Amino acid sequence: MKRETSYNKGRQAEHLARDYLQTQGLRLTQCNYRCYFGEIDLIMEDSKNLIFVEVRYRRNGRFGHAIESITATKRSRLITTAQHYLQQAKVGQNKPCRFDVVGVTLEPAGTYNIIWLQDAFRAD
Template sequence: MTHPADARARGAIIERLAADWLMARGLVLEAANQHAKGGELDLVMRDGETLVFVEVRHRKNARHGHPLETVTATKQRRLIQAARFYLYRNGLSCACRFDVLAATGHPPELEFEWIPGAFEAF
């Protein structure tokens, strides 16, 4: 059984690798691990003028389903609520997008699948 602290540490490593991977593709990191009412925002990035909320999902392999399948409607609602709170708390009014970045494998050898605009807020 994995200890929760180990899982958190692994999650932080995976999110850092995910942020690096996205930055190599032109996004700019604004914030990471933003706790907001009802949820947590893994990565907050900029893609030009658009603020991008990135949900990072990891699975060692697809035996129990692809990581993209774990972003359920309930999870989407929590992310939207957290994003709205983040915008309010930071006094932001800008174009926004919700992306999902699926990571499979063992760090640091991860394969990424990026879905820009994975779901809509409105």
């Protein structure tokens, strides 16, 4: 039962992040791209870039902000998954790519704090 709750909260955070990024002018290409190497929550585009977005959710900021929870192992999996996507997909191959992170934290008042960190890390 607890896993179901965490899963639902994660999906809700992804929807909040997607809606927020769309209000910032990004266009959604794909949600939840999965392959053997891992999953990319959102793949989006702007006029210049193909953007791989990792969404992180925290129920509160007591143990640090959601953005701070991305480990070197997670970054490596995201990069490998993005490379797989680029090999399989025909969209966005001529655009530069970047990795963004969106942190969603539930505030004590019951509202969500969304922080968008553009170009959070690089593949090289």
